[in-house]
Amino acid sequence: MTDLEALTQRMISQIETLPRRLADGARYLIDHPDDVVLLSMREIANRAGVAPATLVRLARTLDFADWSQLRAVYAESFRTGPARYADKAVEAVKQDKGSGLLAETFKAQEASLAYALKSNATSDISAAAKTLAHAERLYVAAFMSCRGPGLTFTYLCKMLRPNVELLGSEGSSLVADLAMLTERDAVLSINFQPYAREIDMVAEGIRSSGAKLVSLSDSRATPLQPHAFTSLLFSAESPSFFPSVISAVGVVEGLAAAMLTELQDTAMERIGTIEEQLYASGSYHAHRRAR
DSSP states (O other): OOHHHHHHHHHHHHGGGSOHHHHHHHHHHHHOHHHHHHSOHHHHHHHHTSOHHHHHHHHHHTTOSSHHHHHHHHHHHHHHSOOOHHHHHHHHHHHOOTTOHHHHHHHHHHHHHHHHHHHSOHHHHHHHHHHHHHSSSEEEEEOGGGHHHHHHHHHHHHTTOSOEEETTOTTSOHHHHHHTOOTTOEEEEEEOSSOOTHHHHHHHHHHHHOOEEEEEESOSOSTTGGGEEEEEEOOOOOSSSSOOOHHHHHHHHHHHHHHHHHHTHHHHHHHHHHHHHHHHHTSSOSOOOOO
């Protein structure tokens, strides 16, 4: 483990106990390590939404004499490691205003998908798929704008295995759903900053039940991180006024494909049965492709 990896893990482990402003600064450093080298402390503070003095206090809280000493850890890693592709690509997109908003949006989405591919090791995807495939019950925690990727994952997984539910769905209660969790269950949580208030309820439900959590987020420093069995990342960067969930959709579709590989024959048989029922019920158009 490099010095930067050790520092990052330390910040993640302490972030819930830090004062809010220090936590905001730490979260930015965790998710944008190259910026510590490329930008001034004032610019980093501006982007993190804190005062420059907050970053100095954060450095001292982490047992560095000052900001420059903390920055030296990032500089050493920067010289020996690859640049963060998504951060650089999206910045380039934001500077190119000549090709129109649609082209900018598509470029940002390409960068987000590339970031998700580079940031999630095959072993992490496999571990997440195995956990979600074989849990007694599978729950999906996705709120507000993350509801879209959550619904996609729920729909796909219902075709692969039984006992898949979206937490807090219509006709249900999040509190009641979380009260049903056991250590034999698994939860996929999807979220990005600013986090929905339900994230704290999910964290408590995971903590008290012992259910396995797969966290899919824009950061390794979410309130759910201390409880996560496996963590996956996506980028919510966008040139639009609102964050993008396109790479979250990409990751959940990849997870579903990995779960199919994990479940194999039982999942394929279930898919075939459901498909036949959809045609028989009239849910699918009667015209079918030749096999």
